[in-house]
Structure formats: C-alpha cells, structure tokens
Amino acid sequence: MIDQDSDRDATIVQLSFGDRLGALLDTMKALKDLGLDVTKGTVATDSSVTQTKFHIMRFGRKVEDPDMLERIRLTIINNLLKYHPESSEKLAMGEFFGIKPPEKKVDVDIATHVVVEDDGPKRSMLYIETADRPGLLLEIIKIIADTNIDVESAEIDTEGLVAKDKFHVSYRGAKLNSSLSQVLINCLRYYLRRPETDEDSY
Incomplete structure (x- = not known):
C-alpha cells in the first residue's frame, strides 16, 4: 500500500x-x-x-x-x-x-484486448484492456517476465470492472520486434482471456 x-x-x-x-x-x-x-x-x-x-x-x-x-x-x-x-x-x-481477497470469485465476461506499438527506438508501448481483479498487475508482470521482456514503467487505470493499463517495455534495451510482440500478445491473450480459472478445470 x-x-x-x-x-x-x-x-x-x-x-x-x-x-x-x-x-x-x-x-x-x-x-x-x-x-x-x-x-x-x-x-x-x-x-x-x-x-x-x-x-x-x-x-x-x-x-x-x-x-x-x-x-x-x-x-x-x-x-x-x-x-x-x-x-x-x-x-x-x-x-x-494489506488487501483482503474477496470471499467469492468474480466472473464477468469482458473481452481482453492487447496491442503493442512502437514508442521510440528503445522501447514499445503495451496496451492491455481486460477484466479487473485482485492480483492482475502481478499476473501481467509475471507473463511479461516469462518472455524475458523488461517493464520500464506502467500506467494503471480502472473504469468500473475494466482495467486499462499501459506498460513501457523493452527487450535488451531496444523496442520489441514484430515476432516478439506477437509472442507477448498471444501469451497475454491466452492467460487473460478469462477473469478467473477454476482450480479443477485443468
């Protein structure tokens, strides 16, 4: 906090x-x-x-x-x-x-949108719009880290049940190329496509 x-x-x-x-x-x-x-x-x-x-x-x-x-x-x-x-x-x-987790899971059907754009020669801008929930920022950062991409800064915003976040990201000091951008987009879309995943659904 x-x-x-x-x-x-x-x-x-x-x-x-x-x-x-x-x-x-x-x-x-x-x-x-x-x-x-x-x-x-x-x-x-x-x-x-x-x-x-x-x-x-x-x-x-x-x-x-x-x-x-x-x-x-x-x-x-x-x-x-x-x-x-x-x-x-x-x-x-x-x-x-100091945040108390909700007693019940929130399950709302909100589409996830992920876009990566150039933001100069040394970094890219990652836009994410998805259903807001506890731990969302951590989840996004872990997904980005798993692709070996660095998060330089972030702008976090929430409108109702929708999180609208921006991340300045880079790979080895440079902006993301098209292939790496697509990998990141696919990973984020896959893991964020539903607000919650039941533990017994695997």
Whole structure:
C-alpha cells in the first residue's frame, strides 16, 4: 500500500508479510536505486503477520510524481518476485499490500484486448484492456517476465470492472520486434482471456 496521507512530508510504503521474508533490506536497496531516500523504517508484528513501513522522500519531499509512484509499486512487486518467489501466491492476492481477497470469485465476461506499438527506438508501448481483479498487475508482470521482456514503467487505470493499463517495455534495451510482440500478445491473450480459472478445470 502506498500512503500519501499519514505523513505530511514523506510517502509511506507499507507491506504485510510473514516473518520468513525478514526485514526486506533488498527492497530498501531497490528503492534507493530509484533515487529515493528511505528516511525511516518501522516493523511491527501482529500474530504471524509482519507490518513493515518505509518512509520515503525524493529531493527532500514527498513523492508526488504519478510515474514515480507507479515505478515504486512495480519495483516492490518485481523485487519480491525476484528475491522471494515463495511470496508469489500471497502477493497475487494482494496480501502484502494489506488487501483482503474477496470471499467469492468474480466472473464477468469482458473481452481482453492487447496491442503493442512502437514508442521510440528503445522501447514499445503495451496496451492491455481486460477484466479487473485482485492480483492482475502481478499476473501481467509475471507473463511479461516469462518472455524475458523488461517493464520500464506502467500506467494503471480502472473504469468500473475494466482495467486499462499501459506498460513501457523493452527487450535488451531496444523496442520489441514484430515476432516478439506477437509472442507477448498471444501469451497475454491466452492467460487473460478469462477473469478467473477454476482450480479443477485443468
């Protein structure tokens, strides 16, 4: 969870996770690599869940830039997936960000649209429109990572039950060629074609 209201001078990033993930020093390093200052960190344990808060600033003030806020969220998700793969299931349900998963699955019939366009010589723009649901961002990032494509930034938007997301992506420092773009589109269409897949449907 990214909290902009609790502290007047700093942005607060709060995560909830089990003790096995430790103090997340690697996440602090990843935030610093974005040019952010981690001014304070607090850890509190409630039952088996550890609540960790990072107070972060940029240029001595609260982070206000929407693009940077999205980069922070992407960095945390990518960092957890990279260093703590065991966190994937809980992260997908939003538990690390204090989100309670719904008791019942939502099954709505919304068409999935995926488009890749050039966005300069060094990156491409990936557009995704699909049914919104818990863990969608994580699911998309994992699919992109499985094709060895890098996510540089993202713009996340939701209109009702529809997620409309944009991702700046690249492959080895360059834009995606037509073949790789088609592979990515096919993978995303396949995995996102239904909002939910029952566990016993395989």
